[in-house]
Amino acid sequence: MLSRRVYILVGLFGLAFLVLLGRLAQVQILWHDRFDLSRYTRASGNHLVETVRGGIYTRWGTPLARQVPAFDLAVSYDDLPKDEWKEQVSRLCGVPREKLEEKAQRIIRRVERIRRAVEKRTGMERVRVVEQNQAHPVVRDVPPEVAAAVRAAPEAFPGIVIHEGARREYPNGALAPHVVGGVNDLNPEQWKKVCREGRQWTGGMPLSQIGARYKMDDRIGSSGMEKEYEDLLRGRRGYVRNYLAFGLLKVEKVSREAPPEPGCDVYLTLREDFQRAANEALQRASGMPQLDFDRGALVIVDVRSGAVLAAATFPSYDLSTYRERLDEIAKDKERAPFLFRPVQAALPTGSVYKVITAIAGLEEGAITPATTFTCHRREVFEGRAFHCTGSHGTLALLEAIERSCNIYFYHTALAAGGPALTRWGRRFGLGMPTGVDFPFETTGRVPEAHATFQVINLAIGQGKLLCTPLQVANMMAAVANGGRLYRPHFFHHASNSEGEIVREQRPQFKRIALHETTLSAVREGMRLVAQKRGTARHADLERFRVAGKTGTAEQEASGLNHAWFAGYAPYENPKIAFAVVSESTTGHGGSHAAPILGMALERIWDEVERMQ
Amino acid sequence: MLRKLLKSFAGDVSWRRMPWPLPLLALALTLIGAAFIWSSHSEALALKHCIFALIGIVVFALAAIFDYRRLSGVTFLLYLLGILTLAGLWSPLGVTRNYARRWYDVGFFLVQPSEPMKLLLALALADYFRSQRRWQRLRDLVYPITITGAGMFLIVIEPDFGTALMLAPVFFGVAFLGGVRMRNLVLLVVLGVALLCAAWFTPGVMRPYQKARLISFINPEANPESSAAYNAEQAMLAVCAGGVKGQGWGRGVLNRLGRVPERHTDFIFPVIAEEWGLVRTGGMMLLQTFLIFYLGLLTLRNREPFGRLVAGGVLSLFGFQTFLHIAIGLGFAPITGLTLPLASYGGSSLLTTYAGFGLVASTRMHRDIVFSDATTG
Ligand SMILES: [Zn+2]
Numbered sequence A: 001m002l003s004r005r006v007y008i009l010v011g012l013f014g015l016a017f018l019v020l021l022g023r024l025a026q027v028q029i030l031w032h033d034r035f036d037l038s039r040y041t042r043a044s045g046n047h048l049v050e051t052v053r054g055g056i057y058t059r060w061g062t063p064l065a066r067q068v069p070a071f072d073l074a075v076s077y078d079d080l081p082k083d084e085w086k087e088q089v090s091r092l093c094g095v096p097r098e099k100l101e102e103k104a105q106r107i108i109r110r111v112e113r114i115r116r117a118v119e120k121r122t123g124m125e126r127v128r129v130v131e132q133n134q135a136h137p138v139v140r141d142v143p144p145e146v147a148a149a150v151r152a153a154p155e156a157f158p159g160i161v162i163h164e165g166a167r168r169e170y171p172n173g174a175l176a177p178h179v180v181g182g183v184n185d186l187n188p189e190q191w192k193k194v195c196r197e198g199r200q201w202t203g204g205m206p207l208s209q210i211g212a213r214y215k216m217d218d219r220i221g222s223s224g225m226e227k228e229y230e231d232l233l234r235g236r237r238g239y240v241r242n243y244l245a246f247g248l249l250k251v252e253k254v255s256r257e258a259p260p261e262p263g264c265d266v267y268l269t270l271r272e273d274f275q276r277a278a279n280e281a282l283q284r285a286s287g288m289p290q291l292d293f294d295r296g297a298l299v300i301v302d303v304r305s306g307a308v309l310a311a312a313t314f315p316s317y318d319l320s321t322y323r324e325r326l327d328e329i330a331k332d333k334e335r336a337p338f339l340f341r342p343v344q345a346a347l348p349t350g351s352v353y354k355v356i357t358a359i360a361g362l363e364e365g366a367i368t369p370a371t372t373f374t375c376h377r378r379e380v381f382e383g384r385a386f387h388c389t390g391s392h393g394t395l396a397l398l399e400a401i402e403r404s405c406n407i408y409f410y411h412t413a414l415a416a417g418g419p420a421l422t423r424w425g426r427r428f429g430l431g432m433p434t435g436v437d438f439p440f441e442t443t444g445r446v447p448e449a450h451a452t453f454q455v456i457n458l459a460i461g462q463g464k465l466l467c468t469p470l471q472v473a474n475m476m477a478a479v480a481n482g483g484r485l486y487r488p489h490f491f492h493h494a495s496n497s498e499g500e501i502v503r504e505q506r507p508q509f510k511r512i513a514l515h516e517t518t519l520s521a522v523r524e525g526m527r528l529v530a531q532k533r534g535t536a537r538h539a540d541l542e543r544f545r546v547a548g549k550t551g552t553a554e555q556e557a558s559g560l561n562h563a564w565f566a567g568y569a570p571y572e573n574p575k576i577a578f579a580v581v582s583e584s585t586t587g588h589g590g591s592h593a594a595p596i597l598g599m600a601l602e603r604i605w606d607e608v609e610r611m612q
Numbered sequence B: 001m002l003r004k005l006l007k008s009f010a011g012d013v014s015w016r017r018m019p020w021p022l023p024l025l026a027l028a029l030t031l032i033g034a035a036f037i038w039s040s041h042s043e044a045l046a047l048k049h050c051i052f053a054l055i056g057i058v059v060f061a062l063a064a065i066f067d068y069r070r071l072s073g074v075t076f077l078l079y080l081l082g083i084l085t086l087a088g089l090w091s092p093l094g095v096t097r098n099y100a101r102r103w104y105d106v107g108f109f110l111v112q113p114s115e116p117m118k119l120l121l122a123l124a125l126a127d128y129f130r131s132q133r134r135w136q137r138l139r140d141l142v143y144p145i146t147i148t149g150a151g152m153f154l155i156v157i158e159p160d161f162g163t164a165l166m167l168a169p170v171f172f173g174v175a176f177l178g179g180v181r182m183r184n185l186v187l188l189v190v191l192g193v194a195l196l197c198a199a200w201f202t203p204g205v206m207r208p209y210q211k212a213r214l215i216s217f218i219n220p221e222a223n224p225e226s227s228a229a230y231n232a233e234q235a236m237l238a239v240c241a242g243g244v245k246g247q248g249w250g251r252g253v254l255n256r257l258g259r260v261p262e263r264h265t266d267f268i269f270p271v272i273a274e275e276w277g278l279v280r281t282g283g284m285m286l287l288q289t290f291l292i293f294y295l296g297l298l299t300l301r302n303r304e305p306f307g308r309l310v311a312g313g314v315l316s317l318f319g320f321q322t323f324l325h326i327a328i329g330l331g332f333a334p335i336t337g338l339t340l341p342l343a344s345y346g347g348s349s350l351l352t353t354y355a356g357f358g359l360v361a362s363t364r365m366h367r368d369i370v371f372s373d374a375t376t377g
Helices: A002-030 A084-093 A097-122 A144-152 A188-196 A224-228 A230-234 A272-286 A326-331 A350-363 A397-403 A406-416 A418-427 A452-459 A469-481 A516-529 A589-610 B002-010 B021-040 B043-065 B075-090 B114-130 B138-156 B161-165 B167-178 B182-201 B208-218 B227-242 B253-257 B268-301 B305-329 B347-365
Strands: A047-049 A063-076 A135-142 A160-169 A183-185 A219-221 A238-246 A251-258 A265-268 A296-302 A308-314 A373-375 A378-381 A384-387 A393-395 A484-486 A491-495 A501-504 A509-511 A547-554 A561-569 A576-585 B094-097 B100-105
Touching: A002 B167, A002 B227, A002 B268, A002 B305, A063 A084, A063 A144, A084 A097, A084 A135, A084 A144, A084 A160, A097 A135, A097 A188, A135 A160, A144 A160, A219 A224, A219 A230, A224 A230, A238 B227, A272 A296, A272 A308, A272 A589, A296 A469, A296 A589, A350 A397, A350 A406, A350 A418, A350 A452, A350 A469, A350 A516, A350 A547, A350 A561, A350 A589, A373 A406, A378 A406, A378 A452, A384 A406, A384 A452, A393 A397, A397 A406, A397 A516, A406 A418, A406 A452, A418 A452, A469 A484, A469 A516, A469 A561, A469 A576, A516 A547, A547 A589, A561 A589, A576 A589, B021 B043, B021 B268, B021 B347, B043 B347, B075 B094, B075 B100, B075 B114, B075 B138, B114 B138, B114 B161, B114 B167, B114 B305, B114 B347, B138 B161, B138 B167, B138 B182, B161 B167, B167 B182, B167 B305, B227 B268, B227 B305, B253 B268, B268 B305, B268 B347, B305 B347
Parallel strands: none
Antiparallel strands: A047 A238, A063 A135, A063 A160, A183 A219, A238 A251, A265 A491, A296 A308, A296 A576, A373 A393, A378 A384, A484 A509, A491 A501, A547 A561, A561 A576, B094 B100
16 A cells, blocks of 8 residues: 555655646747747846936925936946046036046945845855946036937947936025035945835846835935935836736736826915015125124024024025035135034024013013112122123013123022023924924033033023024014914925825924913013114114114123024014024124124015014 | 664665765756856845755765654654744744745855745654554644644744645645545645634734735735735736747846846746746656656655655655645746745755755665565555
């Protein structure tokens, strides 16, 4: 019986192999000549279809960045170490040979890294990866004549290929360059990060998996909105694929294609008129000796949504030309044109912080609007003398804000206590991440204040306090709107190529519980600041119905000040909140910062009034 | 002294009985494999394959002169050792590649303990089934099912579904030849399928890619752009492109383009088919069939139950894995990640196969006791 079972087993195997042989004959004889197989084996039947990166626009559609067709000059991998193409490309495009050499080395290093990673992953040796069969762009955006010359006589340019690519165009490159940000070829760190996140596409993967994945030669948003909204802007590649579907009994030709999805257009909350007015105000100020302005920022936000309407920084640059001036810009270390001051410069605020001190005093019950203190220009606390800007006599809260009396706020702060002062500052978002949709936000800090001198320093915004202009404007917005601390944002909406809105910003806020009496007292005090007796009286802001607070933070090291003016307007029905800062100036908030705001408001005031 | 040692190792070995076709056929298939490892991967790897083949011949010779009957009784211990080695992969000594923990690094190559496991299971099962005559009761199958299941489990979690699957034909082959009632075997097959279904629906047991492979096999249109469908299609395209004459060694377009995945291991058959064409590939398959028939002959001629079951187990393992590897390449079975025995690159697999063949040779060269008796079950 067992012998019979051996026969059965071997017989079954014999039968199985007969079936396999039959199948092999079916595939290799019957199906072999049915198709032009080279069509399916060569890569030509399969290719990727490039997509177009979305544009970045202001609120009402002024283009800030958009994609236009361009030609890239690429060199096939095996030719990269050779010298011939470098000679030719250098002559054609006027790029120095060392630059090309360096670029070639970079590509080779990167491909080697991919190859080693594949070897490590698979445990195989001497792997040849698909990147080694491709041409890699060495010069982006070559002139059309160069592209035409190479295409007309490819045999004269061995190894060189022209790729149809695209380049970023900046029709308003100077309007908000930091906000727009840049797009770069993936650098090694970015590529590593992409790989770590599993978002890379390598030749070993089916075409269909390309989608939104990155190839080694791809570009990626590296700063500003280009980085923040990379996923929306980028789009998805499409592909065309022809293949044979082998079934049990029949084989079919299949053609499959997926069209590319263009990237979405991103619309920002920035208004062209506001942003332009802010830029020009800073520009003009830098030309006025009496303002002694050489670096600073101006931010305007919508108090009813947290939308950033203007974010100007000085000095700045133009996206469409800065590459040529790169060395010059980079050299200006002190003024740092690449620094986006509204969210990246954290500075002591000076007396602007008195608004917080007043709120803390009122909310903690340490003072009432009617509480008075007397100012004799000088006051001694725990054996140390602290000073005021003048001898203000006996005054109540409103007047103290109006005239920015230090002594009044020393008393208020000591009555409320250091922890309350810190708490209320942070509650209004100072020294905290605003959550703004901008990569690399500087947080700043509101220090803990326990010792008397720390409390006194914090009361008038000196010492270790550091805030960004955006934080200050956002805090003023919360005062104006009755305690809603919005998450400020640059993003308004994104629409796809059909014009449908695919994502929209909804206002998000944290509510700060405040008493109505607190709000009305602080608001009234700030209204007086720009009036006849206030610290900003010389800035001629009365007709803009501005409520605000000046600040002058003294720098012990340099003897220079950071001059601030922050607030909101119009005071009876607030629409915008703002913060202006002039860094390292000889002047004061009222004399050197408030006039800059005036210059900006002059241009846009009608628009502010008309804002819904 | 030396003679005594040899005697205790080899017993009464009969050199005259050496089954020459066994090593010769194996060597022929190994060389074919080396040629295509060369064309699909590299000369260096092909050379390594040949070096392993040389070691394999030594292993074969040692196993052949070794008196296999000495194993009887210690097979369970050997199997336990194998289980421990598999479990030890999870210690820091184990090496992870391609997201699977299957290897030990011993310096000059990676040892894959799941490969010898197939042979150790065949021995343990053969030892069990030879010692009793009747296998009418289901509970007699508890022990063999348990040891098979334990091995499978440890290999599945590496994860290595393909190799784990190969323990099943070992079990069924030995049990079938061992005389287990057909009714019970059918019952087990049904149970196995049910278990597979349960594994499918229990989250976490099967990896998504394994499911994708199965789905794409059953219904290629379900997701024609998945990696699984792509791999299967590229493999078929390679076979089809081969035609009757083949594209010539080293000239397979799909092979050169690297479009056939894992070409020197799991998909070496499509490479052979593309470059060699129908005639020569068919010839290779005939060699494999001869080898299976010859193993069947050795099984049949052997009257000693342990030896016969060992030979049967090796036959079943080699036959089934060869069949399934080719069936996958021809679009008959879902991708399970299986090597072609002897031909695919992989030292552990090659040495295990040679050791198995050596033991089969041993069963023929040491049959002085039961030889010529005519008793049969
Ligand atoms: Zn005073």
